[in-house]
Amino acid sequence: MSDIQRELHLGLMFWANGTHPCGWRMPNAHHVAPFDIAFLQNVTRIVEDSAFDFLFLGDRLASDPALQRTNPSQMCRLEPFVAAASLAAATSRIGIVVTANPTYYDPINLAQMTASLDHLSRGRASWNLVTGADEAAAGNFSRDHHWDVTSRYDRADEFVAVVRALWRSWPDSEPGHIGDQVSAFRGVATTPISHRGKVFSIDGELDLRSPPQGDVVILHAGTSDRSRELGARDADVIFAGYGNFDEARAYYADIKTRAGRYGRAPNSISILPGLTPIVAPTTQEAVAIYDQLNSYINLDPEAGTDPGPRAVALGGGGRLNLAYASQVIGVDITGAKPDAFVDPLVLVEANAVGQSIFATLTRLTRRDVTGGQRLTYRDVILACARGGSGAIVVGNPDEVSDHIQTWFENGAADGFNIFPAYNPDSVISFTSLVVPELRRRGLFRTEYAGQTFRNHLGLEA
Amino acid sequence: MGQQEKTSTNRRPLRIGYAHVPTGVHPAAWRTSAQEPDPLDPDVLTDHVRIADHARLDFILFSPRVARSRTAWPDDPATFGRPEGFTAASYLATITGHIGFIVSGNTSYAEPYNLARLTASLDHVTNGRAGWLVTTGATDRPRALELGRELTPEEHYARASEAVGVVRKLWDSWEDEAFILDKKSGRYVDGERIHATDHQGEYFRVRGPLNVARPPQGQIVVAHHVRSDLSIDLAAQEADLVFIDDDSPEGYAPVASRIRERARTFGREADTLSIVADIVPIVAPTREEARGIYDALNVLLLNELSNDHQTAYRVLDELSQHVGIDLLPLGLDEPLDPKRLSDLNENGRALLDIVRERTGRSVADERSPRLSDLLFAYVIKGNYLIDDPEGVADRIEVLVRESNLDGVVIKPAVLPDQLEAFVSQVIPVLTRRGLFDPQTQGTLLREYFGRSKPQNRNTTSVSPLHDRFGHTG
Numbered sequence: 003m004s005d006i007q008r009e010l011h012l013g014l015m016f017w018a019n020g021t022h023p024c025g026w027r028m029p030n031a032h033h034v035a036p037f038d039i040a041f042l043q044n045v046t047r048i049v050e051d052s053a054f055d056f057l058f059l060g061d062r063l064a065s066d067p068a069l070q071r072t073n074p075s076q077m078c079r080l081e082p083f084v085a086a087a088s089l090a091a092a093t094s095r096i097g098i099v100v101t102a103n104p105t106y107y108d109p110i111n112l113a114q115m116t117a118s119l120d121h122l123s124r125g126r127a128s129w130n131l132v133t134g135a136d137e138a139a140a141g142n143f144s145r146d147h148h149w150d151v152t153s154r155y156d157r158a159d160e161f162v163a164v165v166r167a168l169w170r171s172w173p174d175s176e177p178g179h180i181g182d183q184v185s186a187f188r189g190v191a192t193t194p195i196s197h198r199g200k201v202f203s204i205d206g207e208l209d210l211r212s213p214p215q216g217d218v219v220i221l222h223a224g225t226s227d228r229s230r231e232l233g234a235r236d237a238d239v240i241f242a243g244y245g246n247f248d249e250a251r252a253y254y255a256d257i258k259t260r261a262g263r264y265g266r267a268p269n270s271i272s273i274l275p276g277l278t279p280i281v282a283p284t285t286q287e288a289v290a291i292y293d294q295l296n297s298y299i300n301l302d303p304e305a306g307t308d309p310g311p312r313a314v315a316l317g318g319g320g321r322l323n324l325a326y327a328s329q330v331i332g333v334d335i336t337g338a339k340p341d342a343f344v345d346p347l348v349l350v351e352a353n354a355v356g357q358s359i360f361a362t363l364t365r366l367t368r369r370d371v372t373g374g375q376r377l378t379y380r381d382v383i384l385a386c387a388r389g390g391s392g393a394i395v396v397g398n399p400d401e402v403s404d405h406i407q408t409w410f411e412n413g414a415a416d417g418f419n420i421f422p423a424y425n426p427d428s429v430i431s432f433t434s435l436v437v438p439e440l441r442r443r444g445l446f447r448t449e450y451a452g453q454t455f456r457n458h459l460g461l462e463a
Numbered sequence: 464m465g466q467q468e469k470t471s472t473n474r475r476p477l478r479i480g481y482a483h484v485p486t487g488v489h490p491a492a493w494r495t496s497a498q499e500p501d502p503l504d505p506d507v508l509t510d511h512v513r514i515a516d517h518a519r520l521d522f523i524l525f526s527p528r529v530a531r532s533r534t535a536w537p538d539d540p541a542t543f544g545r546p547e548g549f550t551a552a553s554y555l556a557t558i559t560g561h562i563g564f565i566v567s568g569n570t571s572y573a574e575p576y577n578l579a580r581l582t583a584s585l586d587h588v589t590n591g592r593a594g595w596l597v598t599t600g601a602t603d604r605p606r607a608l609e610l611g612r613e614l615t616p617e618e619h620y621a622r623a624s625e626a627v628g629v630v631r632k633l634w635d636s637w638e639d640e641a642f643i644l645d646k647k648s649g650r651y652v653d654g655e656r657i658h659a660t661d662h663q664g665e666y667f668r669v670r671g672p673l674n675v676a677r678p679p680q681g682q683i684v685v686a687h688h689v690r691s692d693l694s695i696d697l698a699a700q701e702a703d704l705v706f707i708d709d710d711s712p713e714g715y716a717p718v719a720s721r722i723r724e725r726a727r728t729f730g731r732e733a734d735t736l737s738i739v740a741d742i743v744p745i746v747a748p749t750r751e752e753a754r755g756i757y758d759a760l761n762v763l764l765l766n767e768l769s770n771d772h773q774t775a776y777r778v779l780d781e782l783s784q785h786v787g788i789d790l791l792p793l794g795l796d797e798p799l800d801p802k803r804l805s806d807l808n809e810n811g812r813a814l815l816d817i818v819r820e821r822t823g824r825s826v827a828d829e830r831s832p833r834l835s836d837l838l839f840a841y842v843i844k845g846n847y848l849i850d851d852p853e854g855v856a857d858r859i860e861v862l863v864r865e866s867n868l869d870g871v872v873i874k875p876a877v878l879p880d881q882l883e884a885f886v887s888q889v890i891p892v893l894t895r896r897g898l899f900d901p902q903t904q905g906t907l908l909r910e911y912f913g914r915s916k917p918q919n920r921n922t923t924s925v926s927p928l929h930d931r932f933g934h935t936g
Contacts, residue, residue, distance in 0.1 A: 065657070144667045
């Protein structure tokens with residue numbers, strides 16, 4: 003713990019159809035969301051009114067109708083730069099994060115687009131650098147196969163250096179006085195880059211002045227060694243996927259240590275795990291919402307335990323059936339009726355993973371294998387199939403705030419990327435119920451202190 | 464069908480667009496006020512585009528900075544105040560109501576899958592007002608990137624042609640009826656109505672489908688800027704809208720007719736292709752005032768040159784070689800000696816024509832051109848139409864008729880002054896003459912050009928088009 007007043011950072015992971023695979027089926031969900039720009043603007047205004055640090059626009063470079071079951075928000079969406087600029091037009095303070103993958107992008111295009119977005123948003127642009135674990139994209143980009151981690155990061159390392167150099171190819175971003183004229187241009191010379199690397203050979207400068215933030219904020223996510231190095235060296239924000247507190251702490255410490263080796267202060271890099279809050283005024287209501295969301299999930303047929311198409315990489319998890327669940331927990335529960343209560347002996351016999359899954363289920367649903375509120379096999383199937391996309395916390399505003407505070411104050415997080423299960427209700431409930439509680443506890447700002455995204459993160463321009 | 468006949472007997476309203484050039488296209492535009500607005504300021508950009516939107520111009524064009532002109536002088540640093548087109552257009556999409564956005568995407572440096580995503584998404588956020596200006600590495604600033612080697616112009620255009628075909632297929636990945644959106648059954652989409660692309664070509668292999676729903680226009684307006692024979696072929700095959708420019712308006716007619724001819728050989732109907740030409744109007748209530756605006760802009764450059772003898776020497780040396788007589792003994796303010804002018808080569812005589820067009824000064828006149836006039840005719844590029852409102856309208860009418868054009872693209876000399884002057888002074892004249900119709904038909908950019916939304920190539924059964932996303936298009 004540091005004596006310096008730390009500030010919690012909050013982002014919204016904006017999957018238009020919600021981050022729960024069936025969020026769009028909730029009665030109030032705005033289910034025609036992905037291409038409804040007015041709706042996307044409205045949700046962005048909601049989190050800006052709560053002084054969120056940023057809105058996060060993910061990306062994926064392929065589509066597959068099969069995703070409608072596991073992850074409809076990843077099936078189709080507006081291209082993130084296009085979405086971001088329209089959202090910038092509707093807001094004035096919130097940071098806007100655009101995901102772009104160097105594996106399939108050109109550094110000059112990317113530098114121009116991020117710089118342009120930074121001008122249009124007056125210093126609120128951010129680039130989430132991902133290298134793409136998604137094999138399907140290769141088929142859309144004239145590639146024979148999906149690149150391995152080494153090839154992707156070799157390119158990404160050089161790519162980010164080129165983009166940074168291009169951002170600086172206009173040394174003065176502020177209009178200056180020349181003689182009796184105030185000029186955005188006069189006397190300002192470019193310093194074209196001349197880059198010769200293993201991957202790129204580039205001469206040139208931006209078509210527009212350097213971005214107002216100087217360096218556009220860079221986000222990164224990933225767990226591999228190369229990813230951690232890139233993040234520790236180049237990222238201002240790391241988006242971490244760990245839902246488990248101990249793993250999150252270890253990751254947090256590792257990144258901050260690596261950042262130190264690059265001469266960076268620990269607080270110059272913010273680590274934000276994902277968090278899915280299911281919150282309502284009372285615990286009981288929150289659990290009811292969680293159960294309702296899960297009630298829409300259709301189980302898979304019993305044959306087969308293979309994960310569905312692309313499911314794992316997209317957080318969709320494994321097969322939704324008893325056969326797969328049996329494999330995960332190490333107890334044969336095939337033949338059970340999904341809606342029946344779980345036999346207490348299953349918990350006794352379950353392996354370590356299974357024990358942990360049962361503990362999580364009880365934490366989320368307040369149900370157990372004994373007592374008045376009982377878990378069903380269906381609960382177990384869903385829990386086993388769920389992939390790790392950050393933690394879920396179900397509860398009243400106090401309980402959700404406790405979770406956030408614990409992680410924040412114990413070396414596991416500098417804030418959270420909030421996953422809304424369904425839109426716009428999950429966003430509204432978090433901002434109206436949890437944000438005020440976080441403010442009462444002195445953890446979160448009541449208003450923006452600065453104008454730019456770098457300001458929100460406490461970074462120098 | 465005679466092309467001439469088409470425009471004279473069936474005088475359709477013109478399509479009028481606005482090409483966004485930071486601070487204005489004249490190189491001195493940025494110096495016209497003591498504190499010029501920053502063209503990258505989103506409010507400034509919005510103000511400029513709203514002028515065009517409120518006047519019901521058909522589109523705004525965001526194109527990349529092109530290579531410097533022959534001369535290194537005058538430098539125009541304002542060209543660097545150019546926002547990237549897709550982000551700028553999307554920023555403006557929801558704060559404008561009518562104007563289309565045509566944005567350049569370079570097929571040499573971007574993959575078709577990304578270009579399809581960007582253009583289709585822009586069409587969604589604009590409710591069907593997007594256009595794609597296809598550019599290639601053959602005309603943009605050179606930038607050897609990962610192509611491994613420099614492509615020849617032929618290869619750049621072959622790549623472009625293939626890319627446009629792929630992008631068109633990707634736009635049709637999703638049928639309009641693909642979305643079921645049934646909360647009860649949990650069926651979000653009908654997978655049978657989402658189609659793979661499975662393109663295997665010389666430059667690209669694209670499996671598809673696109674991860675963006677079909678754009679509201681179905682097929683987005685594809686535009687191309689003709690700059691060479693290769694680009695004429697690409698335009699004639701693929702473009703809905705063709706931009707042409709030339710140093711002199713006499714150049715428009717032959718280019719336009721060649722494009723239309725090529726389009727016919729590719730089997731296209733004449734009315735599926737629109738050709739528009741760049742103009743730089745300078746308008747004021749009187750012709751004298753309009754000419755005064757042009758002269759005043761040039762004086763700003765002249766002052767700079769007077770203080771920089773080295774540059775002056777270099778530029779005049781270059782001009783001398785261009786026109787075939789030695790101009791260096793002359794002062795910039797000195798009138799040109801009519802006797803010596805008879806020695807001018809063809810380039811020089813063409814420049815004198817430009818001087819007369821722009822300033823009214825000619826050798827035959829008592830107001831003889833000065834050396835500086837010749838210089839500015841040489842370094843200030845563009846088809847300047849400098850006149851009073853009726854005169855600018857006349858010139859547009861003649862230009863469009865004689866070159867068989869569908870419209871013009873306004874490149875304001877100075878922003879916002881000359882954009883405002885054009886819409887407040889010239890547009891009413893064109894409207895009165897039936898050459899401009901502020902009540903454009905339809906809400907889709909395609910419809911502004913008289914084209915309807917096409918059937919999806921993957922739709923097997925014909926069913927009524929409907930739109931699940933509440934687009935007003």
